[in-house]
Amino acid sequence: MRDSLETTPAAVPSKLRTVDIVGRLTAILVALLGIASFALSFGALRDLAVRTGALPPQSAWLFPILVDGAAIIFSLSAFRASAVGAERDRRWHFSLVVAISLCSVCFNVAHAEKGLVPSAIAAAPPILLFLAFESLLRQLGPEPPAAPAKRQPQSKVLPLAPKALPVASNTEAGTKRAKALELAKEGLSQAAVARQLGVSAATVSRWLGKASKAA
Known part of the structure; x- marks a missing residue:
């Protein structure tokens, strides 16, 4: 060698x-x-x-x-x-x-x-x-010039789209709040209203408190 x-x-x-x-x-x-x-x-x-x-x-x-x-x-x-x-x-x-x-x-x-x-x-x-x-x-005659090497196209890396944060539906919350007020007027307790609407008792209490202040 x-x-x-x-x-x-x-x-x-x-x-x-x-x-x-x-x-x-x-x-x-x-x-x-x-x-x-x-x-x-x-x-x-x-x-x-x-x-x-x-x-x-x-x-x-x-x-x-x-x-x-x-x-x-x-x-x-x-x-x-x-x-x-x-x-x-x-x-x-x-x-x-x-x-x-x-x-x-x-x-x-x-x-x-x-x-x-x-x-x-x-x-x-x-x-x-x-x-x-x-x-x-x-x-x-002169030698023909060498052909330039072809450059491989670089693939563009697209940025990842940001993940959308979960947003609570204001319409659904407003509907449940109005329903809670109706049930409370009918004489149901806060615990019963919470069970019927699928929310916590504290949420029902907050909704009723805001309604009483607004009144």
Whole structure:
């Protein structure tokens, strides 16, 4: 266990060097692929411009530069917009890259001989140029920022409602007091009134005393 811990720090730089070498090699191969695709597409588009009579031979070489060069310029613009965080501009430039690449594919297919295989071979250079250049720009692009960790919502603790204190019913007490006065007037003793109303004799005595004072 101790040996593995001691070798771990040395293994990290070695791994980083390997990743860096693979990244550089991939970028070189992608660049070579893009150059080869551009060269094939360049010849086809120049020959198409001359053969159709759209441009004279001395200026026909400008046509593939305009088409495939525009794709590279739009890709660089999309890369810059992505680097500065302009998402709206990045989408616009990327749509231009797709549109000009489709035009290049159509021109290359029009230059090829009739048939499925010749058309597929003619369409391969502009498609590979687009994919190679986009792959290279993605390798050179900045790392996307890490998404912030989502915070778990804290549950709110509601305070307990205070317990309601028992409140004597004033209406019931008033009814019993009036009944006690009636029974006392009828001649019943305080003890008899208390038993009949279900209260203590002292309560009946207090009620009668208040009634006599009020009278």
